[in-house]
Amino acid sequence: MRHWWQEVVVYQIYPRSFQDTNGDGIGDLAGIISRLDYLQKLGIGAIWLSPVYQSPNDDNGYDISDYQAIMQEFGTMAEMEQLIQAAKEREIRIVLDLVVNHTSDEHNWFIEARKAKDNPYRDFYIWRDPVNSNYPNDLKSIFSGPAWQYDEISQQYYFHLFSQKQPDLNWANPAVRQAVYDMMNFWIDKGIGGFRMDVIDLIGKVPDEKITSNGPNLHDYLQEMNQATFGGKDLLTVGETWGATPEIAKLYSDPAREELSMVFQFEHIGLDEVAGQSKWVSRPFQIKELKDVFTKWQTELGDQGWNSLFWNNHDLPRIVSRWGNDTDYHEKSAKLLAILLHCMKGTPYIYQGEEIGMTNHIVTDITEVEDIESRNMYAEQLAAGKSKETLLAAINQKGRDNGRTPMQWDASPNAGFTAGTPWLAVAPNYSKINVMQALRDPHSVFYTYQKLIHLRKEQPIMVWGDYKLLTETADDVFSYLRIYEDKRWLIVTNFSNAPHSFTYPKGALGKVIISNLATDIPREPTISLEPWDAFVVELGEET
Numbered sequence: 001m002r003h004w005w006q007e008v009v010v011y012q013i014y015p016r017s018f019q020d021t022n023g024d025g026i027g028d029l030a031g032i033i034s035r036l037d038y039l040q041k042l043g044i045g046a047i048w049l050s051p052v053y054q055s056p057n058d059d060n061g062y063d064i065s066d067y068q069a070i071m072q073e074f075g076t077m078a079e080m081e082q083l084i085q086a087a088k089e090r091e092i093r094i095v096l097d098l099v100v101n102h103t104s105d106e107h108n109w110f111i112e113a114r115k116a117k118d119n120p121y122r123d124f125y126i127w128r129d130p131v132n133s134n135y136p137n138d139l140k141s142i143f144s145g146p147a148w149q150y151d152e153i154s155q156q157y158y159f160h161l162f163s164q165k166q167p168d169l170n171w172a173n174p175a176v177r178q179a180v181y182d183m184m185n186f187w188i189d190k191g192i193g194g195f196r197m198d199v200i201d202l203i204g205k206v207p208d209e210k211i212t213s214n215g216p217n218l219h220d221y222l223q224e225m226n227q228a229t230f231g232g233k234d235l236l237t238v239g240e241t242w243g244a245t246p247e248i249a250k251l252y253s254d255p256a257r258e259e260l261s262m263v264f265q266f267e268h269i270g271l272d273e274v275a276g277q278s279k280w281v282s283r284p285f286q287i288k289e290l291k292d293v294f295t296k297w298q299t300e301l302g303d304q305g306w307n308s309l310f311w312n313n314h315d316l317p318r319i320v321s322r323w324g325n326d327t328d329y330h331e332k333s334a335k336l337l338a339i340l341l342h343c344m345k346g347t348p349y350i351y352q353g354e355e356i357g358m359t360n361h362i363v364t365d366i367t368e369v370e371d372i373e374s375r376n377m378y379a380e381q382l383a384a385g386k387s388k389e390t391l392l393a394a395i396n397q398k399g400r401d402n403g404r405t406p407m408q409w410d411a412s413p414n415a416g417f418t419a420g421t422p423w424l425a426v427a428p429n430y431s432k433i434n435v436m437q438a439l440r441d442p443h444s445v446f447y448t449y450q451k452l453i454h455l456r457k458e459q460p461i462m463v464w465g466d467y468k469l470l471t472e473t474a475d476d477v478f479s480y481l482r483i484y485e486d487k488r489w490l491i492v493t494n495f496s497n498a499p500h501s502f503t504y505p506k507g508a509l510g511k512v513i514i515s516n517l518a519t520d521i522p523r524e525p526t527i528s529l530e531p532w533d534a535f536v537v538e539l540g541e542e543t
């Protein structure tokens with residue numbers, strides 16, 4: 001069976017940084033509504049909206065204190081309903097962020113739970129006694145420090161895989177699961193298009209056995225959730241699963257198992273990291289490895305799963321700065337990254353600003369950093385003796401604020417994001433890199449994305465075609481075929497700052513489908529690719 005979510009491109013909005021309308025420096029729902037025409041022009045079919053629920057913002061909305069209320073800074077429930085409706089009128093569905101591994105410590109469930117050991121909500125969370133007046137065990141928080149926090153009132157520790165203000169829910173408790181399902185149905189009844197499920201691979205944790213991801217009951221919970229909520233409603237459900245291999249991804253997304261539509265896997269994202277070390281330790285990125293990872297995912301899921309395709313999200317540095325070239329080949333490399341990814345099989349995701357080539361933002365002092373993950377790491381490592389310079393270099397390379405600077409709409413002060421003071425500084429290159437400029441220039445990165453989205457709507461080969469890597473190329477040339485019925489498309493990209501020669505595979509070259517070259521593509525049997533060249537061309541039969 002074919003589904004709508006296999007044929008669309010999804011656009012992620014980080015509401016805090018998208019568009020402010022009331023001058024408080026914080027993006028809001030009214031701002032999103034005001035930009036729907038822009039998104040319609042881009043051509044997307046769904047928006048993944050990062051959390052908009054009530055939250056004390058310890059982790060910018062990923063710490064939720066009421067799942068059924070809208071954060072005051074963002075607007076009202078009426079505006080949320082208006083957004084769902086206004087988007088629907090433009091054939092855009094709203095996919096909500098479902099953050100149910102943990103709540104805020106200011107959620108009513110936790111306020112109750114910490115009152116006393118016999119409180120009816122106590123078991124909504126994970127409490128353990130101290131062991132020899134120390135932590136229950138040595139599990140660590142992903143945001144630095146121990147995963148256990150002592151609570152003076154009831155004299156036990158509670159478990160938190162993220163910040164101390166994000167206590168983990170106890171999924172082993174059926175009452176927790178039912179409360180989550182009820183909340184999901186509340187939103188489904190409002191007409192949303194689905195859920196992006198935050199760190200969903202952690203809900204089956206068994207802290208006592210030091211199992212955090214891929215716990216033993218994980219898939220039972222997801223099957224139960226499917227049946228109790230979105231099952232049979234054809235919604236888009238995408239799980240955030242950092243530890244997924246293709247085998248694990250099939251467990252989530254094999255249609256026969258009735259769990260999720262797809263997962264976000266992060267194997268490619270880890271290619272400039274060092275195995276066994278934190279994301280803050282980097283090594284050089286190699287195209288050869290990228291080819292291996294993408295090819296594995298493109299070929300191994302088969303009919304038992306569906307890929308999501310992404311370079312960016314609100315946790316990741318900007319791809320054009322990370323693996324493209326944001327100085328000498330800014331536009332060209334941004335277009336290559338778009339073409340390479342969007343021509344693959346799966347559902348592509350665009351993170352706000354990616355479509356105009358937004359870049360990383362360099363900071364020179366920790367006071368400029370808002371992100372809790374970066375700040376905690378900095379404090380911990382500074383205390384451990386690392387230098388400020390080393391730590392800021394790591395934050396500039398990998399820190400989450402890189403992706404969170406305000407959306408660059410135009411060249412007016414603060415990039416047209418706010419009339420006030422933005423909550424996080426706008427990247428200084430906004431006078432050149434902005435939406436207004438991109439819309440004026442017919443050769444901008446924006447129009448490459450728009451065209452790729454259009455092709456996906458018009459050309460079944462983009463959605464359903466098989467993928468085949470070309471192996472006889474230079475290491476830095478990433479080239480593959482898509483094959484569908486009697487059609488073949490050849491995708492050619494030179495993922496580097498140097499020229500490389502390239503020999504076409506057998507078959508007559510046909511029409512150019514999309515390209516970032518200023519001229520027609522060269523058509524000799526062996527050609528020289530210039531740095532960051534990328535194009536797609538029809539390829540006739542191998543005769």
Ligand code: TEU
Nearest residue numbers: 059062099142162198199279315316373
């Ligand atoms: O992210 C999961 C997560 O593990 C990230 O913190 C990740 O490890 C890190 O940022 C690496 O870049 C999700 C959300 O996407 C993130 O924004 C939240 O902070 C986190 O869960 C907790 O809800």
Ligand code: CA
Nearest residue numbers: 020022026028
């Ligand atoms: Ca605002």
